[in-house]
Amino acid sequence: MSTAEPAPLGGGGERVGDLSEEELLAVITPLLPRAAQAPVGTGDDCAVLSFPDTRTAVSTDVLVEGHHFRTEWSTGRDVGARAAAQNLADAAAMGARPVALVIGLVMPPATPVAWVRDFAEGLAQGCGPCGAGVVGGDLSGGESLVVAVTVLGDLEGRTPVLRSGARPGDLVVHAGTLGRSAAGLALLSAGPQVVAAVERDGSPAQARSCLAAFRAPTPALAAGPALADAGATSMMDVSDGLLRDAGRIARASGVVIDLDDPDDLPDLSFLEPVAALVTDGAAPATRTLARSWLLTGGEDHGMLATVPAAVGHLPADARVIGRVLDPGTPRARALGHRPGVLLGGEPAQEHAGWDHFAGA
Ligand SMILES: [Mg+2]
Structure with missing residues (x-):
């Protein structure tokens, strides 16, 4: 499978390699969904989350171009929505309400900026149904597109539901x-x-x-x-x-x-x-x-x-x-x-x- 540069999905134009990290963040950040339970969101060295429950459900998933998605089959928006959905589902499956995502994104320099904008909109689409937000992350250049997503979920007083609790008769x-x-x-x-x-x-x-x-x-x-x-x-x-x-x-x-x-x-x-x-x-x-x-x-x-x-x-x-x-x-x-x-x-x-x- 090809790991060549992604097809231009936004009509060509600027590439990621043409922009500084700050310029790219300025494109993405306004598109990201905000987390209601984040007293400190993006823009500082760390975000700060506030959970009434002292326990937090945490999980990470990685999506690699050519292995988990293909840019000829999925738009940036699809990849963002999918990356959000699968991580939000992990938190929900513990009985937690998904609250926040942290995103690591590795991109070849030739990636269209329009793809990254689409990706951010996809994250917002995926988070929409549960009200979760993106509270931080990191951007890097690399050989192929890689998306790493960490989800944080609030148990809201529920006992975490494990895989090991099924009982005969259930x-x-x-x-x-x-x-x-x-x-x-x-x-x-x-x-x-x-x-x-x-x-x-x-x-x-x-x-x-x-x-x-x-x-x-x-x-x-x-x-x-x-x-x-x-x-x-x-x-x-x-x-x-x-x-x-x-x-x-x-x-x-x-x-x-x-x-x-x-x-x-x-x-x-x-x-x-x-x-x-x-x-x-x-x-x-x-x-x-x-x-x-x-x-x-x-x-x-x-x-x-x-x-x-x-x-x-x-x-x-x-x-x-x-x-x-x-x-x-x-x-x-x-x-x-x-x-x-x-x-x-x-x-x-x-x-x-x-x-x-x-x-x-
Ligand atoms: Mg799972």
Whole structure:
């Protein structure tokens, strides 16, 4: 894959290498979202955040051009929105409200200034739904585009929700979408003619939303703290595929996750018209492909959680997709009575999921 200079996305013009760091910051800073809980924001040696809760949820993610995104597939705005979304989802998946991002950005000198402006607007787009802001960061020249994002989240008095707390008898719930980002990636991989047809005709509408989900996912951020409030015993965001991430909860908790038949999930009928574009409509292949996106596609960043069976109230976008079993139960015989994931009563093929080290 090429790591050549990004295509000019803002009509050419100035390049990053033409500006001093101060000049570039003057372009970016007014576009960045502000954090309400930052008594000191950007412009000093450090920002200062104020959390009523004395505990802070912190996580970092890195996006590398050519590995996590391609400038010919994603605009600067998409990359900014995606970088924000995946980090905000990590904070939400702990039961925290995402408050602030810190951004490290490495750019080749030939990067158009318009790309960086787009990127800053994408950060604002990604932060919009939860009110988080960018409170600091660093800019550097380098060989290829690299985006490093750190998120800080306020637990607001909630107990942090870990992967290790699922208990036999709990329900497995998911909030958000499944498989759409993987479907969008498959459309982009299928070639520019497929994407151009979708974008020109606006149909099927599902394909457009899958392209958007890959380029700039919109995680169910509010569902994280809401599920924590509902008593979630374990939680994570689905970044590597439903089966693989369910397996992580299962092993961390020492339980079996028994998933419902995916044919019952609305995500499958949503994904089938998109799969038909890639398989030329051959019915069995279409259903198989849609199922694989749903079960193993990552990066929609929905919230996967376990909740007590007696849970009173679930967030509106959360639905029950399975149950937590004791590994000793007869139904878990197929797993050798070890922690893992059952799909249709059989051991799930977890490892078909997205592997960050295998490349985009
Ligand atoms: Mg995560």
